[in-house]
Each structure stands twice: as C-alpha cells, then as structure tokens.
Amino acid sequence: MFKKALLALPVAMAVGAAAQAGEWQDPNDVLQQFLQENPDSAYLHQSEMNIMMMPDNPALWLVDEGEELFYAKRGPNNVSLEGCDFGKGPGELDGAYVELPRYFEDTGKVMDFEMRLVHCMKELQGFTSDDAAVGQRHGNGSDIMKLTTFIAHQSSGMAWNPPLDHPQEQAMRDAGEKLFYRRGGAMDFNCASCHGDVGKQIRASVLPHVGTGPEWSKAVSWPAHRAGHDNVRSQNHRIRGCVWQMRHAGIKADTPVNTALISYWNDQARGEPAILPDLKR
Amino acid sequence: MFKKNAVAAGMAAFASVALTAGCAVADGSKGSDVDITAMSADELAEHLIFETDSFRDQEMQEGGDWRDRMTQDDLQKACSMKGDPDGETAGQVVAMARASYEAPESIELGDWRKGAELADSGYGYRQGHRTDDHGQREPGGNCYNCHVFDPRVSDQGTIGPSLQNYGANRGTSEAVLRYVHEVISNPHQYFPCTQMPRFNSDRHQLLSDEQISHIMAYLLDPESPVNNQ
Structure with a gap:
C-alpha cells in the first residue's frame, strides 16, 4: 500500500494540468444521468426492464471475483497482477480502463485493454495461450471476464480519454475510423450501416449512434451484462458479434483490427462518463 | 524495482520518445518491424486487415477465402466515406x-x-x-x-x-x-x-x-x- 502511494505521486505530477478524468461514479448513477439529460434518446430508453435491473446488475458479481483473482498469486510464476502496468503505473487501476488503448514502451505497440491483460498474464504470471486462464475469453466463468469487470469498474463514471499523444496511438485511431466506414464483406456493410443515424432499429433493437456522445459512451461501455446472453461480455465480444452479423470474415480475439476499432470507439466517446459495468439487452 | 517502475510511469505520462531501460514488464514480443506511422490511414487499415492475422482462415459460402471476402470491389471502395456520397x-x-x-x-x-x-x-x-x-x-x-x-x-x-x-x-x-x-x-x-x-x-x-x-x-x-x- 505504501509502495502504491509512492508510485502514484510521480504519475500525478507528470499528468499535471492534463484533462481530469473525473471522479469515480456508480455505474447506475452514470446511467441515470444519461437518461435524465437525454429524454429523447430511443436507444438509451429502450429497455425499462434493464434500467430497472441496473442497481442489481448481475455483472457486479464479477467485480469481487475479479478483485480476488487480481491480487492472488497465480500462474507458473506465482505472482499477482499488481505488477501489471495498464498505463498508469504497475497495479494502478483507477482511471486506467478509460485511457486505453494506448502505446506501451515495453512492447513498442498500441494495446487495448484485453491485449494488455493477456500480455501481463503471460509475461508476469507465466500463463500460456493453452491455459484456460487466458485461452478462455468469454463468459462469466472465465478469468478474463472476471478480471476485466473488476479492473474496468475502477474507472466507472470517469470520462473516456484514450491518449493520442504518441504517433502510433493517432495512427491506430485513424485506421480504426477507416475500418469503421470501410464497406466490405458479402453484404457491403460497414459499422455506420447500423450506427450512422440516430434512433434506427435493427429488428426490435434500437441502435446507438456513433455521433451522439451519451449513446456512444453507453454503447462502448463493456464489460456489460448482456441480458439476452445471460453473461458478461467484452468490447472484443461485441466486435466479434457485429463482424459476424455484417458478413465480413471471422475475426479473431484481441488482434490489431480490434485494437484499431476500439481506439476509434473510445475516441468517439471521449469526454463522456463510462458505465462500468453496464447492462445491455 | 520500485525506482525503475516510477521512472517508467513518469516517462510514459510524458509520452517520451525513447525509453530503452526501466520497462515494468519484460516482454519478448516487440512490435513488428513495420512502421505504422509511415502509412496513410487507408494503408494502415488494409495492412491491419490483411497482414496481422486478425481473421480466421475459412472458406466462404459464396466461394473463395476470407481474403476474397474482405477485399473491396470498386463500389465498396467508392462508398467507404463518412456520410453521404458527393x-x-x-x-x-x-x-x-x-x-x-x-x-x-x-x-x-x-x-x-x-x-x-x-x-x-x-x-x-x-x-x-x-x-x-x-x-x-x-x-x-x-x-x-x-x-x-x-x-x-x-x-x-x-x-x-x-x-x-x-x-x-x-x-x-x-x-x-x-x-x-x-x-x-x-x-x-x-x-x-x-x-x-x-x-x-x-x-x-x-x-x-x-x-x-x-x-x-x-x-x-x-x-x-x-x-x-
């Protein structure tokens, strides 16, 4: 704990006058604020049931489980994840999730959250891709989703603020924008086919609009309990589902295409508070 | 260990250009040799799709493989803008x-x-x-x-x-x-x-x-x- 406090000091000084991420807020408080400030958003108001369930969001169960996993000594190297740097310093989780993806000196590339988590589980703890701990990416039972939910929760209510200072960060964000608007696949869809307009429905589902801050912040606020799946899902899982429906090719987990898309996603939600974890239909 | 980490965190916050020592996490997988900042956004998007092992190698129902499906034809290229076409x-x-x-x-x-x-x-x-x-x-x-x-x-x-x-x-x-x-x-x-x-x-x-x-x-x-x- 003493070590943590000492580490926080130089980071705080270095950040200096940079934009404040804001205070931690309960995810339901963030949602309620969005609802009140955007009474006409069909997307935000589409499910009374989910709004009602939000204080008892089942995703919150994973927060405690994830916390235990984070501080437990695990893997062949028998160490905790406290040495993992998500961009704010080793073990510093406050506000880390909303400031990803970012460039990491130690790998020389831009990494999104899941890529960084897996990196730490392999490099620090010694897990390999064959271990279920990192191999299993989806579902409430997976270590990845428990850890994701715990770590993301530490940034709830803070504004999305992925850094763009490093040229690689800007390059990945710009490529992500191109990917978002790139028509392709068997049915000529791009992401904007569904997310380019306000208040459109695909079947019964009201779609979030990429150009409307509060809608988009909620849209990219994964991890979220997805009621229809009865599981907590990640940003990567959402991308996989969209790309599948779009009839593009089958996308793999946490590859650079995901990173670029997430860089653009999170940039489009910039300045809006994150709902972590969220609850979705 | 503590000192190194503090340096790394501080320098990362400044987005320092070069950091040769003091990485918090040892890593074997350095970034690829490709300089992504030398590419245009369009070039990088194509590079990410086709050169980074991001898609499963599968046969498509209409024939061809994943590359064929992900390769844009002229109409798709022409329509890949934000908003309506001019x-x-x-x-x-x-x-x-x-x-x-x-x-x-x-x-x-x-x-x-x-x-x-x-x-x-x-x-x-x-x-x-x-x-x-x-x-x-x-x-x-x-x-x-x-x-x-x-x-x-x-x-x-x-x-x-x-x-x-x-x-x-x-x-x-x-x-x-x-x-x-x-x-x-x-x-x-x-x-x-x-x-x-x-x-x-x-x-x-x-x-x-x-x-x-x-x-x-x-x-x-x-x-x-x-x-x-």
Whole structure:
C-alpha cells in the first residue's frame, strides 16, 4: 500500500494540468444521468426492464471475483497482477480502463485493454495461450471476464480519454475510423450501416449512434451484462458479434483490427462518463 | 524495482520518445518491424486487415477465402466515406451499378408465402465462431432487419424505408416488376451508396433468381399481407 502511494505521486505530477478524468461514479448513477439529460434518446430508453435491473446488475458479481483473482498469486510464476502496468503505473487501476488503448514502451505497440491483460498474464504470471486462464475469453466463468469487470469498474463514471499523444496511438485511431466506414464483406456493410443515424432499429433493437456522445459512451461501455446472453461480455465480444452479423470474415480475439476499432470507439466517446459495468439487452 | 517502475510511469505520462531501460514488464514480443506511422490511414487499415492475422482462415459460402471476402470491389471502395456520397461519387456509383446489371428476359412473381419466410430469415453467409452451413439451411434475405413490411409482424427494423402496402400502391406492371428486380439485385442503380446489400450483382449472387421472385411476390402480390392493411 505504501509502495502504491509512492508510485502514484510521480504519475500525478507528470499528468499535471492534463484533462481530469473525473471522479469515480456508480455505474447506475452514470446511467441515470444519461437518461435524465437525454429524454429523447430511443436507444438509451429502450429497455425499462434493464434500467430497472441496473442497481442489481448481475455483472457486479464479477467485480469481487475479479478483485480476488487480481491480487492472488497465480500462474507458473506465482505472482499477482499488481505488477501489471495498464498505463498508469504497475497495479494502478483507477482511471486506467478509460485511457486505453494506448502505446506501451515495453512492447513498442498500441494495446487495448484485453491485449494488455493477456500480455501481463503471460509475461508476469507465466500463463500460456493453452491455459484456460487466458485461452478462455468469454463468459462469466472465465478469468478474463472476471478480471476485466473488476479492473474496468475502477474507472466507472470517469470520462473516456484514450491518449493520442504518441504517433502510433493517432495512427491506430485513424485506421480504426477507416475500418469503421470501410464497406466490405458479402453484404457491403460497414459499422455506420447500423450506427450512422440516430434512433434506427435493427429488428426490435434500437441502435446507438456513433455521433451522439451519451449513446456512444453507453454503447462502448463493456464489460456489460448482456441480458439476452445471460453473461458478461467484452468490447472484443461485441466486435466479434457485429463482424459476424455484417458478413465480413471471422475475426479473431484481441488482434490489431480490434485494437484499431476500439481506439476509434473510445475516441468517439471521449469526454463522456463510462458505465462500468453496464447492462445491455 | 520500485525506482525503475516510477521512472517508467513518469516517462510514459510524458509520452517520451525513447525509453530503452526501466520497462515494468519484460516482454519478448516487440512490435513488428513495420512502421505504422509511415502509412496513410487507408494503408494502415488494409495492412491491419490483411497482414496481422486478425481473421480466421475459412472458406466462404459464396466461394473463395476470407481474403476474397474482405477485399473491396470498386463500389465498396467508392462508398467507404463518412456520410453521404458527393454528387460526382454518386454518379459514378450509379453508373457502375447500371453497367453490371443484367436484366432477365422476363420476370414473374413467385410465392409470397415463401417470400415472407425469406424476408424474415437472417440465416446465411455468417463466418467465424459460428459459420452458417448452406447445405443445412438456405440463406435468407435479412429484409426484416431493416424494413417494415407488415406492422402486424413484430421486430421489423427501420434502417430502410417502410414497405407497407408497397404493391398496393404501385401495382404489378412490367415497369414495376423490372424496377423492383433492379433494386433487389443492385440497389445502387437508384440509391448510390445505400446501406442495402446487392443480392445479385457482379460481385456475387446472394439470393437465387427463384428466391428473388418469392420476395418480389411478398412485396407486390395483391394477396400478400404486405398489401392488405
């Protein structure tokens, strides 16, 4: 704990006058604020049931489980994840999730959250891709989703603020924008086919609009309990589902295409508070 | 260890250009040799799709592999802008779409009941963690995803215009039949850079001629529930 406090000091000084991420807020408080400030958003108001369930969001169960996993000594190297740097310093989780993806000196590339988590589980703890701990990416039972939910929760209510200072960060964000608007696949869809307009429905589902801050912040606020799946899902899982429906090719987990898309996603939600974890239909 | 970490954190916050020592985490997987900052955003997007092992190596239902499906044709390239196309692009896209359309000798309406099923079906052409098997089930048209045909049916989308009473308002003249066939086959002939897929174009045929005749019947047949509201 003493070590943590000492580490926080130089980071705080270095950040200096940079934009404040804001205070931690309960995810339901963030949602309620969005609802009140955007009474006409069909997307935000589409499910009374989910709004009602939000204080008892089942995703919150994973927060405690994830916390235990984070501080437990695990893997062949028998160490905790406290040495993992998500961009704010080793073990510093406050506000880390909303400031990803970012460039990491130690790998020389831009990494999104899941890529960084897996990196730490392999490099620090010694897990390999064959271990279920990192191999299993989806579902409430997976270590990845428990850890994701715990770590993301530490940034709830803070504004999305992925850094763009490093040229690689800007390059990945710009490529992500191109990917978002790139028509392709068997049915000529791009992401904007569904997310380019306000208040459109695909079947019964009201779609979030990429150009409307509060809608988009909620849209990219994964991890979220997805009621229809009865599981907590990640940003990567959402991308996989969209790309599948779009009839593009089958996308793999946490590859650079995901990173670029997430860089653009999170940039489009910039300045809006994150709902972590969220609850979705 | 503590000192190193503090240095790394501080320097990362300053987005320092070069940091040769003091990494918090040892790592064998350095970034690739490619300088992504030397590429244009378009070049980098293509690089990420085709050169970073981001997609599963699978055969596509329409033939070809994942690269074929992810490679853009001219129309897709022309329509990859944010927002609507400018006048010049729109004209080029219409010309492209018209040049590749082959009108059938005659068009007849099929069975509207089969058309309703096809309009509802979202099966087909999906690839990845679950891949649609066209040998088990025929692909559908996905029409309900975006269009209301019959407000009595729940869960119809609004990305495209409502088609309620489409045939009742237009009749079934030869000209109407030809127009609807053109739009389903390649809608860019009339709506450049529309979000609607090309169901029968020079790129590929997603719906058979017979399937298209059924969907047309669902839209135009006076007996179809679409036209009885």
